Amino acid sequence: MNLLMSCSALIDGLNQRVGRSVRWLILAMVVVCAATAMMRYLFNVGSNAWLEVQWYLFAAVFLLGAGDTLRRNEHIRIDILSQRLTRRGQAWVDIIGTVLFLVPMATIIIVLSWPMVTASYLQGEVSSDAGGLLRWPVKLLIPAGFALLLLQGLSELIKKAAILTGHSPDPAASDPGPASPTAGGAL
Template sequence: MFFRLIDGLNELIGRVISVVAIVFAAIIIYDVFMRYAMNEPTRWAFDVTKMMYGFYFVLLGGYALRHQAHVRVDLVTEALSPAKRRIVEALGYLIFFFPFAWVFMTRSYEFAMRSYMQGETTYGSVQLPVYPLKMAMAVAAALLMLQGISEFLKLIFDYREDVPNGA
């Protein structure tokens, strides 16, 4: 039940956030059209697309982990039996993943709160607030941590599922 809840949350967020790619592509096309066809460049498009790409990139971490789309070095584990491979992967979560995810989550939250309290904005000609993107980093870190817990528990309980290839 816990696995499906966390996996479902990251699946839903991944699918919703993937639409952002279409939106920022449309904004880039609009900006190029306005710049070269109408000779009226936008002042806001670059900052908006840069921030949207940031949302897109960071919020898909949990989704990527759910679909095992992250970088792996299987040189050590490919020769191991499935039981030993699970042990090595579980140790990897304990030694590397969870400390990284914890630092990412706590530091990005502090980073976002500082940005919000200062009213931080971009430096461009249109000053957009930066804190939403920084808050997205904290949310992304929490989603990554939750997905990591789900994956770790799946290893511990030898839970196997067929992950859809919608990644």
């Protein structure tokens, strides 16, 4: 179990570094968007390439940040169901959901998107818009993002199994949950 926990820690570290890096792309997106708008409205100069850069940056943030979102447990879940379960029950729901849904879905998307990436690269595919950009770099984000998500799913499986088998303490068990309002204050 120690080897698996070490692998999990490596995956967590990878997704954390990627997540921290892609956050800077949000700033780049804002700068590109503002510059594009200023050029269009102040100087009547537009560029499809700069619009596509914004889309590419958004795709990179969304796809490459998904693994880190899962690592931080900030993905969408059905709280009505999970809040009624014990911590052990929640761990089982996470394991079953990861095995039955996340792993197969991410694997299928990686397998099906890779030929699209290679074909785009080999053909030198360019956007059909005037002044558009190469398409393969943004298409490459699909298998890369889902590979990071798949790895993080495997890391979460390892951590949940370690909690269930008693090899690791449950970090959520020490979480006090939402703060309750104080006696003197109203929400």
